[in-house]
Amino acid sequence: MSLANRVADEMGTLVQGDLVGYSVQFDSCQTKPKIKYMTEGILLREMMSDPLLKSYSAIMIDEVHERSLYTDIIMGLMKKIIRKRPELRLIIASATLDAKIIKDFFNNNLTDDPKNDTSVILSIEGRQYPVDIFYVAEPVPCYIQASVDTVIKINASQEKGDILVFLTGQEEVERAVRLLNEHANDLEKNKKKEKITVLPLYGSLPYNQQLKVFRNAEEGYRKVVVATNVAETSVTIPGIIHVVDCGFVKMRWYNNETHTDSLVVMPVSKSSAAQRAGRAGRMRSGKVYRLYTEEFAKKLADSTPPEMIRHNLTYVVLQLKAMGIDNILHFKFVDPPPTENLRNACEILYALNAIDINCELTKPLGFHMAEFALDPLYSKILLSSGEFGCSQEILTIISMLQVETVFSKPSTGMGSIKARIQKRLFEVEEGDLITYLNVFNGFIQSEMSQGYCHKNFINYKCMKRVVQIRERLEKTLRNYNIPITSAIKSTEVIRKCLVAGLFPNAAYLHSTNVYKTVRGDVELYIHPDSVLYTIQQPQWVVFCEVVHSTKLYMRDLTVINSEWLLELAPHFYYKTTSIDY
Structure with missing residues (x-):
């Protein structure tokens, strides 16, 4: 969105005109423009309705070195499209990618004569200070604390110029922003000269809030942007002279035992570190402060592993099936994913009734699930909600899961205690997802009041985003004639509907007082942020994701009855007496 606005501005036109437009998830601004900016997910969805992309004469895929799931799927599909449409121009752009790998992937030259190559490498000298x-x-x-301390030292001792800080996730960004804002307030009170204005930047931040990082700071202030790796390549922030690199990134890794993606904080690669450092040399010579030793830097991996080999592939398989790819094992990926991951993905999709025994999409459920830009587990819950009579509540819960966190976490002692007390007002013994439902209902009853959020330590920006997402998802459900009904006060019906999609993520409390997955017997623990962490541990739960730090922690839990697993997923579970309670 910011790129589309910048290009439109430089060309002296508006984004809503017929020259420049954009299309992203849950938002679009276009009238058949000549230049269209879109996310990879949107391009993939366009391929479903227009397999040969006949409405485009040139496609440019940027930041390919990030190697997201969408990037690899699109490159595999583009290889097939170019064979049918040799006149289509495809530009693969990256600052740190091994270009030869991509050239060889797209090169259809079967002879030894390089003149017959169908792909070439173009190198452009970067303007780097x-x-x-x-x-x-x-x-x-x-x-996190070291990043804050470094910013304070830079502000007190270094020449003018804005500061960019890299952290791993939204929660860490907001924690650092709070700490820096406290320091900024002290500077204001003491009438110091070296004043700062602190701004967060992460993927789920509303667009109007993201725009603030591109504006110049007021006279007499230094801008400090605290960002996730979205600022590594996706956007260029003007005025950045100093970069603080924490040296870590949060990545998803698929666990074949738990059948889930685990969020793992791990060291950055050398290519990512170089990208981060490059942010400091765009305007003039700059400085990079790496919060790790030079010896540690030498041991970093050369490049970041592509998502295709470390992610859950249920969504990949579902999308490829929707596009008519019959044999996924023979589909041309730049880096083929592990066969075991593909097998597990097919097993989960079959259990969700999205594909049949012949690995073909079911009608209408499988095709409808492929239309949602969501995890297939969530889309199955949404499409089942009409049968359970709780689509209003399920829409809210799934929308709440699309943002990273709705609860604010003050860093000060008293603030943290007050936030915990206020959170308890919403907590219920049924688990986190029903708690989210209470939070949203309270927000709506307050007429989406910012004061309500401030009083209850709830992230107002995230709640506004949830409302937008919910409206889009409700519109999609209505298109599929799913009745929009409410379960009123029956949480049992809501929880059973959640089990209809989350049944692969079931765990039980073992006699050793730890949770184990029903399939695989992997040890799991309740995340400290969960409402179930401080109450008596329930016997059976389903979870949305696993976070790997010191242990494997379950997040976003719901308390269930074990009989529901047999009732709603008899093809996935069977009763045995061998489970040790």
Whole structure:
């Protein structure tokens, strides 16, 4: 969206005109423009209705080195499209990618004559100013606090210029922003000269809030942007001279035992570190402060592993099936995914009734699930909600799961205690997802009041985003003639509907006082942020995701009855006496 606006501005036109437009999930601004900016997910959905992309004469895929799931799927499909449409021009753009791999992938030349190559490498010299890189002498105990301390030192001692801080996720970004804002307030009170204005930047931040990072700071202030790796390549923020790199990134890794993606905080790769450092040399010479040792930097991996080999592939298989790809094992990926991951994906989709025994999409459920830009487990829950008579509540819960967090976490002692007390007002023994439902209902009853959010330590920006997502999902359900009904006060019906999609993510409380997955017996623990963490542990739960830090933690839990698993997924579970309660 920001790129479309910038290009429109430079060309002296509006985004809503017929020259520049954009299309992203849950938002679109276009009238058949000549230049259209879109996310990879939107392009993939367009391929479903127009398999040969006949409405386009040129496609440019940027930041390919990030190697997202969508990127690899699109490149595989584009290889097939170009064979049918040799006149179509495809541009693969990246600053750090091994270009030869991509050239060989798209090259259809079967002869030894390089003149017959169907792909070429074009190199453009980057406009990069010198960048000084500094390392810490000893490893830091907490990179969030170290990032904050480094910003304070830069602001007090270094020349003018804005600061960009890289952290791993939304929660860490907001924690650092709170700490820096406290410091900024102290500077204001003490009438110091070196004042700062602190801004967050992450993927789920509303667009109007993201725009603030591109504006110049007021006279006498230094801009400090605290961002996730979305600022690594996706956007260029003007005025950045100093970069603080925590040295870590949050990535998903698929666990074949739990059949789930685990969020893992891991060291960045050398290519990612180079991308982050490059942010400091765009305007003039800059400085990079890496919060890890030089010896540690030398041991980093050369590049980030592509998502295709480390992600849950249920959505990939579902989308490829919707596009008529019969044999997924023979589909041309740049980096073929593990066969075991593909097998597991097909097993889960079959259990969800999205594909049949012949690995073909079911009608209408499988085709409808493919239309949603959601995890197939969530789309199955949405499409089942009409049968259970609780689509209003399920729409809310699934929408709440599309944002990273709705609860604010003050870093100060008293603020943290007050936030915990207020959160308890919404908590219920049925689990986190029903708690989210209470939070949203309270927000709506307050007429979407910002004061309500401030009082209850709820992220107002995230709640506004949830409302937007919910409206879009409800519109899609109505298109499929799913009745929009409410379960009123029956949480049992809502929880049973959740089990209809989340049944692969079931766990039970073992006699050793730890949870184990029903299939695989993998040990799991309740995440400290869960409402179930401080109450008596329930016997059976389903969870939405697993976070891997010191242990495998379940997040976003719902308390269930074990009989529901047999009732709603008899093809996936069977009763046995061997489970040790």
